[in-house]
Amino acid sequence: MACSALRTVVLTTRPLLQFRAAPAGALHFSTTTPAAGEKKHYKLCIVGGGAAGISNGSKFGRKLGQGNVCIVEPSEVHYYQPMWTLVGGGVKSLTQSGKAMADVMPQTVDWIKAGAEEFSPENNLVRCSDGTEITYDYLIVAMGLQLHYEKVKGLPEAFQYDGVGSNFSSKYVEKTFRAIQDFKGGNAIFTFPNTPIKCAGAPQKIMYLADDYWTRNNVRDKANISYNTALPVVFGVKKYAAILADLCQRRNLKINYRHNLVEVIPDKKEAVFEHLDTGEKITFPYDMIHITPPMGPLEVLKKSPLADSVGWVDVDKQTLQHVRYPNVFSTGDCSSLPTSKTAAAVAAQCGILYNNLSAIMDSQEPGKKYDGYTSCPLVTSRGKCILAEFDYDLQPLETFPVDQGKERRTMWHLKANVMPEIYWTGLLKGRWAGPGFYRKAMRLGMGK
Ligand SMILES: Cc1cc2nc3c(=O)[nH]c(=O)nc-3n(C[C@H](O)[C@H](O)[C@H](O)COP(=O)(O)OP(=O)(O)OC[C@H]3O[C@@H](n4cnc5c(N)ncnc54)[C@H](O)[C@@H]3O)c2cc1C
Structure with missing residues (x-):
């Protein structure tokens, strides 16, 4: 029993050793950080310590001062996810893309190391997985989104097989480059699902990097590369779509529109797609496949009063303020903002959010408008x-x-x-x- 417990600790801590961890006991965050199960009030509670949560924590921590802002975040590691395209492409390592959460947590905020489990905006209350109850004057929800590998039959089990990778998860991103290196010819498939996703360009960027790698390594003339996308276009913006469609034609990258991945059969190396216009099921044999999973809002948000009809946090698209709870704002992938979900968008949103929430704190109207950048x-x-x-x-x-x-x-x-x-x-x-x-x-x- 003791031995297996020790093994669990060793196994779960090993990946973290790659990151620069804070020295034991030298907690950088405020000593007032509540113990698990405690009740605590903050002027501002931020839920999520990803790109958006940490950025807002830094800004508002400076503005409001020590002890007034908390970030609720369960993860030990903070990843710069945009680098995963380059990790999957063999240009950077997974280690380079992450830092210990303790190292990016702003000094001026209290870190509640737990997940938010329930939102009660009528009571200005967030309940956490460790029993902590936080009341707040203002709330920023910045929890990212949920990956749904399990919505494709055969996943995530298929990741145990060679030739299957996915840049969208720290668990599978290194498998992408292994699959690219091992590929010696045949069919290579890159997928795009039938849901909104983060970084809508990422599913095709990895195809271009793989194509380039195989060209440099004399494998390209033995490869049939296809981009099977649920969308009817290669990219949402006309200017770039025309350029990318032309690039794919020049490089002999076949685009199959309206093809949505529904099943992976890894022992047969087959991927089944549904044609979204005809309903036809089409089986593609593959030697290598890169999977972009379906994505959607987190369950905890879906079941909360903060959600819109789909589950995204229901905010005004210009001010980022919640449409029903004026003391609540949201930014990033979890928000209902109808723009492409990226860290670049988060950056532009955080500037707007800071101005508008500051105005509300000063009993003024939120005056800044986000243009969807x-x-x-x-x-x-x-x-x-x-x-x-x-x-x-x-x-x-x-x-x-x-x-x-x-x-x-x-x-x-x-x-x-x-x-x-x-x-x-x-x-x-x-x-x-x-x-x-x-x-x-x-x-x-x-x-x-
Ligand atoms: C392969 C790939 C390539 C990308 N390329 C680009 C690019 O080139 N350019 C670009 O701008 N963007 C890119 N992105 C997108 C970008 O990484 C995201 O849009 C961005 O990280 C969103 O920030 P966020 O804070 O909304 O969510 P995240 O950064 O995902 O953070 C969400 C945080 O919420 C936490 N959380 C989850 N559940 C709970 C809970 N219950 N309670 C408390 N906290 C919780 C999570 O642990 C996480 O820390 C890419 C993403 C991927 C995966």
């Missing part, structure tokens, strides 16, 4: 990238005074080397609210 660095090979940036109307909202629809080496450096730095030292520290200021400056104030 989001961005997707479409990596097209190792060393090249198209930087897509757009708004709610799916109109390009480009930062640089060049045509960003062109594949560029500079944009690759931005994606691979500059953006991670902006994330860790700008966004998470609450000092980066997106490139709006630079866009206006570079366009001499003439752009949006």
Whole structure:
């Protein structure tokens, strides 16, 4: 018994050893952090310590001071998920994409190391998995979204087999590059599901990186590569869709539209797709498959009064304020904001949220309006990238005074080397609210 308990501890702590852990006992966060089961009141409670939660925690921790802000977050590790495209593509390691949560948690906030289990906005109350009850004056919900591998028959078991990977989970992202390396020819399939997802460009970016890897390693002429997407278009923004469709044609990457993955049969190496217009089931043999799982809102939000009819946190698309509870805001992947779910969008949203929630705290109207800004660095090979940036109307909202629809080496450096730095030292520290200021400056104030 003792032995198996010890083994459990060793097994569960081993991945964390890769990260720079805080010294034992040297808790960086406030000593007032409540013990499990305690009742505690905060001026501001933030639920979720991902990109959006930590960024808001940094901003409001500075504004409101020690002891007034808490972040409810159960995970020990914080990942910079946009790097997983490059981890799956063999350019970066999983270790490079993560840091100990203790190291990114702002000094000025209390860390409630538990999951939120129940929201009672009428009572300004959040109940946590460890029994802690938090009441608040203001609430920010920033809990990300749920991956639903289990909604595809045969998953997640199929990940135990070679040739199956997925960049969307820290558990499976390293399997992607292994599958790419092991592939010696045959059919390679990249999927896009029939749900909203985070970073809608990621399912095809990994295809471009794999294509490039196989070209460099003399495997490409033995490969049939297909992109099986539930969507009727390759990308939601017309300008970039036209460029990407052309790129796929030039590189002989076959796009099968309206194909939704419903089953993986790993011992036969078969993937079954449903054609969403005809209902026909079509079986594709594969030698390698990259899976983007269905995604959706978290159960805890779906069952809460905060949810819209689907389960996303029901906020005003311009102010980010909840449509029924004025002291509640939401940002990031869990929100109902009808834009592409990205860390870039989170950055722009956090600036708006800070202004609008600050106004509410000062008994003023929220005056700042979010335009839906989001961005997707479409990596097209190792060393090249198209930087897509757009708004709610799916109109390009480009930062640089060049045509960003062109594949560029500079944009690759931005994606691979500059953006991670902006994330860790700008966004998470609450000092980066997106490139709006630079866009206006570079366009001499003439752009949006
Ligand atoms: C493969 C991949 C590629 C991507 N590429 C890009 C890119 O190129 N550019 C870009 O801008 N974005 C990209 N993204 C998207 C980006 O990572 C997300 O949009 C962003 O992380 C969203 O931030 P968030 O804070 O809303 O959610 P997250 O960062 O996912 O954080 C949510 C947090 O909530 C916590 N949580 C969950 N349940 C609970 C609970 N019950 N109680 C308390 N806390 C909870 C989680 O532990 C987590 O820490 C990519 C994502 C992936 C997976």
